[in-house]
Amino acid sequence: MLKSVLAAGAMIGAVAIAGTAGAAELQVKMLNQGSQGMMVFEPATAKLKVGDTVRFIPTDVGHNAETIPGMWPAGAAPVKGLLGKEVVVKVAKPGVYGFKCAPHWAMGMAFVAKVGDGKPNAAEAEAAIATAPSMAKKRLTADFAAIK
């Protein structure tokens, strides 16, 4: 309970109105140490509107943000950010978007966004948790519960 309250607070604090047609930008930090543990995206989950953007900020070096195979809406362009570089992703289609940090995927470094109702690929994305490394599986299971 406390965990979800903290996550919600962080999310509200990080969403800034971008000025165009109600679209918002969510800032996600890539951290060596966050409130939920080591090697994390913070926040680790979000519920977004179609047309919002997510800005991944490498607060610590050695992280990237890229598409998790099987956790991406059909027709949305896959993302592969460079190590230590900011990446801005516009979520233009409804669905569930999973991002991982490639160097820390085995440690469970992942971020999941539900965009709109998430339905186009929600079931498929959740099923893809089974293919993740064990630490990622654990975090993703909690992340998917948080965006329902």
Ligand SMILES: [Cu+2]
């Ligand atoms: Cu990382």
